[in-house]
Amino acid sequence: MKRLTLETLIDRLGRLRHDEVTVPCVQELLADGALDDAALDRFVGVRQDKYARRLVHRSPLFDVMVLTWAPGQFTPVHNHAGNCGWVRLLRGQISEETFKLVPGSALPSAAVCGSVEGKVGRVGLEATGQGVISTVGAVATVDRQRAIHRLGNPAAAGGDVTVTLHVYSLPHDACLAFDPVAHTCERRDMVFDAALA
Numbered sequence: 001m002k003r004l005t006l007e008t009l010i011d012r013l014g015r016l017r018h019d020e021v022t023v024p025c026v027q028e029l030l031a032d033g034a035l036d037d038a039a040l041d042r043f044v045g046v047r048q049d050k051y052a053r054r055l056v057h058r059s060p061l062f063d064v065m066v067l068t069w070a071p072g073q074f075t076p077v078h079n080h081a082g083n084c085g086w087v088r089l090l091r092g093q094i095s096e097e098t099f100k101l102v103p104g105s106a107l108p109s110a111a112v113c114g115s116v117e118g119k120v121g122r123v124g125l126e127a128t129g130q131g132v133i134s135t136v137g138a139v140a141t142v143d144r145q146r147a148i149h150r151l152g153n154p155a156a157a158g159g160d161v162t163v164t165l166h167v168y169s170l171p172h173d174a175c176l177a178f179d180p181v182a183h184t185c186e187r188r189d190m191v192f193d194a195a196l197a
Contacts, residue, residue, distance in 0.1 A: 040090065053193055065192070069163070084168070086166070093153070097130045
């Protein structure tokens with residue numbers, strides 16, 4: 001299998017025109033070859049309190065980042081603010097649960113984010129799927145129709161660390177985090193952890 005470096009991937013993404021940024025096109029680029037692990041070292045590192053998010057590259061069309069997950073670390077149920085996303089498994093395994101808004105929810109669309117202040121009520125979610133990706137190199141996607149999900153490392157304590165490569169288009173700095181039990185959601189500003197030396 002051919003090798004894919006982070007630099008090559010970023011260069012290929014940078015050559016795409018706005019109208020070429022489609023779920024299948026970026027998925028194909030992200031899955032094209034075995035990723036060179038050496039370039040990832042400065043972005044891979046476990047945090048004990050939550051999964052780690054480290055920015056690799058940001059452009060007007062894309063965010064590229066590496067996330068590191070200790071066993072049992074999960075995101076909240078969240079959306080992608082109307083953007084598309086791709087996740088490539090680099091090490092370990094990644095669990096994904098998907099959801100959709102139920103009729104009558106207070107939000108007209110899963111893409112709403114900027115206008116939300118504090119917790120908003122009457123947000124009903126319905127589970128639409130669940131699975132675990134354990135094939136290194138596999139790429140999962142989120143689009144505007146399948147826009148609400150939860151990711152995490154399903155390994156038990158003492159199990160393997162998970163590392164994933166994420167690409168988002170367009171870049172975004174906030175999402176909605178949902179509380180399925182309380183039927184509320186709130187804006188969550190997303191921050192990056194510092195790369196390692």
